[in-house]
Amino acid sequence: MKMARLGVLLDQKTADNRWKYGINVFENYYKEILAHAGIPFQSLDHVNQLEESSLDILIVALEADDEQTASSIWKFAESGGVVVSYGGLSRMAKKLGCTLRQTAAAGYADVSDMSKISEKLRYLKVTPWKVSEVDTSKSVQASGALHHNQPTGNVLGPVKLSFPIGKGSIERFAVHLIESIAGFQQGTQPVLKDGISAPDGTGDIIDDVLKADDGFEMDWEWDRGATDKGTPYFSTPYADLWREVCISHLLKVTVARGLTLPFLGYWPEGISQVAMISHDSDLNEDTNAETTLDVLEQAQVKTTWCMIEPGYSPYIYERVKRDGHELAFHYNAMSNDNGQWGEEEFLRQKQWFHDATGIEVVSSNKNHITRYEGWGELYEWCETHGVLSDQTRGPSKKGNVGFIFGTCQPYFPIAWWNQQNRIYDLLEIGFLTQDMDMGKWADSDVIDPFLTQVKRVQGVAHFLFHQYHLHYKEEVRAAFFTCVNKAKENGFTFWTGKQINDWVRARRKVTIKEVTAGGQIVIDNKGDAASLVVWVPVADDQANDSTERWEEKFGVKCVKKVL
The missing domain is CATH 3.40.50.880 (Class I glutamine amidotransferase (GATase) domain)
Structure with a gap:
């Protein structure tokens, strides 16, 4: 064709x-x-x-x-x-x-x-x-x-x-x-004030802290489902x-x-959808980190560690790197935590991260408490100072976990009109929920519906577990293993934020140039993406007559080519 x-x-x-x-x-x-x-x-x-x-x-x-x-x-x-x-x-x-x-x-x-x-x-x-x-x-x-x-x-x-x-x-x-x-992914207005809280009291986002979820476009009544235990969650990646x-x-x-x-294809051959786990160091107790590392070794998964100042002792960073995990940045703009919102403070904390961890390139950042304001200031700071991806867009309350921003796909955000709505060179990888079964957050019954929806759209199932809670709360450790085991059973491949960023950026440098008369795919692979999958849509009769394997994608029969 x-x-x-x-x-x-x-x-x-x-x-x-x-x-x-x-x-x-x-x-x-x-x-x-x-x-x-x-x-x-x-x-x-x-x-x-x-x-x-x-x-x-x-x-x-x-x-x-x-x-x-x-x-x-x-x-x-x-x-x-x-x-x-x-x-x-x-x-x-x-x-x-x-x-x-x-x-x-x-x-x-x-x-x-x-x-x-x-x-x-x-x-x-x-x-x-x-x-x-x-x-x-x-x-x-x-x-x-x-x-x-x-x-x-x-x-x-x-x-x-x-x-x-x-x-x-x-x-x-x-x-x-x-x-x-x-609009679903980023809201339709800059975050300048607290948003509207859930009428049932489960999502009180009016808390005098500007956050990502103060600017979302879901409906509290019509867009949430509930677990068997009654925990509401945003159920659909619109x-x-x-x-x-x-x-x-x-x-x-x-x-x-x-x-x-x-x-x-969204992912390389052999991978259908991706699961990701991140941790925010917050109170920075070495014992919490040691427990978490032991738990990860038992679960056999690699994760992303978002580090907040003043951080752990140096030996913790060495073990994190040795065990194959990612060290990432956790920018703190909370004034009651001696942080503030601004590029100068962002840069100062980022320099601390480099000095403390020895990591030269920051592949991932997540803002503490999902602190966020304005429209794209954070993305501009990341672009300017070499941070490649962000994970801040996620829920801050028990009642707004899930697909609050309508997506589980990694994506590049759009700028405001004053920058002519350009596309930022910053990959966003939002998260779904954190620290389940501890009362303050959702129960682990959300895991199944989250994985089902992410698998449906071949996205990223990103869960956040704090090292502090993995150390002190047995129920959070149990929820962690439930999450990991169910993801593996459903065919998810665990990647770190850096792995996701590296793949997406390499894939974006691939351009399909031509389909030859013989059905060969000609591409320009400037990013050297390996095991790349190309889907070629065909008419029903062609698919039935073809000796090549085909699958239905986006409601159309497609021949699969692995390059």
């Missing part, structure tokens, strides 16, 4: 005009969504580039609101191209026989008729269209249903409308999908599932036109 040429239009002039007035262009996050999937694409910053691009599929991330743009997009579809939009194309509504409805805030989408996702997916913004009764054509296909405000709310319209245009089509999602993914809806749709429309759109 011929490899499809995918392009993304983000009109530069329109983006510049938004930035001029302090408006975010989160549509720019398409770069991260496609890069995360390992799908090759071209970027277009003006519709005039479309004619010379020879594209097969065009994602319209942000378009100019003028007739020239609308006309060029229409002609592209008419001549055989596929146009995909997530909440845009407003100027084209009337021509497509639709009326534009008012943009609505958060709600839930039923996508069960267009995917294998049975639960309703929360969205953050939607601009639905209504197809005119007079102009309704049997060839216009409507998929999914948008529910206002809550999963059983009034239906606002379909999730997606597909319009046949000449030899091609226009595929318009009403959901602002790209913005929703970014951002990851919306990624799947996005990628699945692209693959399906490609294959339907006799083309293929190859993409990279």
Whole structure:
């Protein structure tokens, strides 16, 4: 099959005009969504580039609101191209026989008729269209249903409308999908004050401490499940599932036109999903570290040790390194702990870490107490001073454990409008919960549902266990072994934060260049990623006739290539 040429239009002039007035262009996050999937694409910053691009599929991330743009997009579809939009194309509504409805805030989408996702997916913004009764054509296909405000709310319209245009089509999602993914992962506003606590008292985030979870976009009522013991948890990785809806749709429309759109496997051959355990040294008692090292040796797992000043005795660091664990940074911005929020203090503590541990490159950081404020200041400090990844985005209370940021995927965050919504060179690896079965935190019954959801999207199941509690609390040690054993039984491979960062960065330097007539994959592997998996989508009949092994990925049959 011929490899499809995918392009993304983000009109530069329109983006510049938004930035001029302090408006975010989160549509720019398409770069991260496609890069995360390992799908090759071209970027277009003006519709005039479309004619010379020879594209097969065009994602319209942000378009100019003028007739020239609308006309060029229409002609592209008419001549055989596929146009995909997530909440845009407003100027084209009337021509497509639709009326534009008012943009609505958060709600839930039923996508069960267009995917294998049975639960309703929360969205953050939607601009639905209504197809005119007079102009309704049997060839216009409507998929999914948008529910206002809550999963059983009034239906606002379909999730997606597909319009046949000449030899091609226009595929318009009403959901602002790209913005929703970014919003779940990072919130939609800077953290400037305490957030809203859970009505049932299980997540009291109003505590006069600014934290990552003071800016999240889940609903306390509709987005939590509960364990048999009654502990609530955020149950669904909405951002990851919306990624799947996005990628699945692209693959399906490609294959339907006799083309293929190859993409990279998330992990190297032999690994399906990853588990990670980190520890925060906090009170820095050597005995706690010794117990933890013994426990890890018994469990046969390598973990990430986030060190806070003043740290352990030197012999502890030597054993941590000798046993194959990662020494990482634990930045303290808590004023009652003699810390403060600021780049100068971040740098001072980081220098202490280098001096104390002898580690030259900081592969991982996690902020103490998940302390966080503003938008991307922490990420800028990490970029500037050579910290490669962060683990701060996680729960700070018993009642908000789980997928509070809608994801278990490692991802690169997006900047605020004042930096033109660039993508930070900093990998985020959030965590799900910490120190189970000690009363203050969740019970270990959350382990099974967490592992099930992470396995479903091939993400990272990141659990935090403090050395202090592993030493003093037998129930936490028992929960630790339960977590490790269940993860291994479910096919998880344990990696440290450094291993995850190194792999993701190497994988991101791989570009799929071509699929030859003989089915060979041509790639540019600048990161020297080893045991790389490439999936090549094929039509059902081709998969059945192929002698090569295939699996279903994103709802499409794909031939597996290991390079």
